Every structure is written in C-alpha cells, then in structure tokens.
Amino acid sequence: MEKKCDPKIMNRLKRLEGQMRGVQKMIAEEKECYDIMIQLSAIRSSVDKVMGVMAAENLKQCLEYPLENEQAQQERLEQAMKIIEKK
Secondary structure (H helix, E strand, O other), X not given: OOOXXXXXXXXXXXXXXXXXXXXHHHHHOOOOHHHHHHHHHHHHHHHHHHXXXXXXXXXHHHHHOOOOOHHHHHHHHXXXXXXXXXX
C-alpha cells in the first residue's frame, strides 16, 4: 500500500504558483531585471526543495512497501535513485 504525497507539497506548489504570478506582474510593470531575477532564483530554490521532498518520499515508499518480485523492486529503487541523482 503506497502513501499519497504529503499535503505540504501541494501547499508549496500553490505558493510557487503565486510567486510565478508575481513575477509575471513584475514583468508587466517593467520592474528592474535584477529584482525579477531574485524572485526567479527563489522560485528555482523552491522547485528544487519540492523535488527533493518528493524524491525522498518516493524512496521511502520503495523501502517501506517493497514489492514481492525482486526484479521489479530493484527497478523501482533504481528509478527512485535516478530521480534523486537528477536533482
């Protein structure tokens, strides 16, 4: 039985959505490029954090709920590790 994603992830994504709208508004209002870049950097950091949380959660689920088929379990773990390595 796999656990669903932590609701905190959805909250983080909603905040990111708001930040993106803020950047769009800044561009429309012709704000300074430097200020926009600061906001974009914050957004990138937030996305990286969400990805890390999700990757860790995925790996945890792989270990807590192993598949009976060893080959399938190995493939599942390798897939989880690929996600972490890409981060």
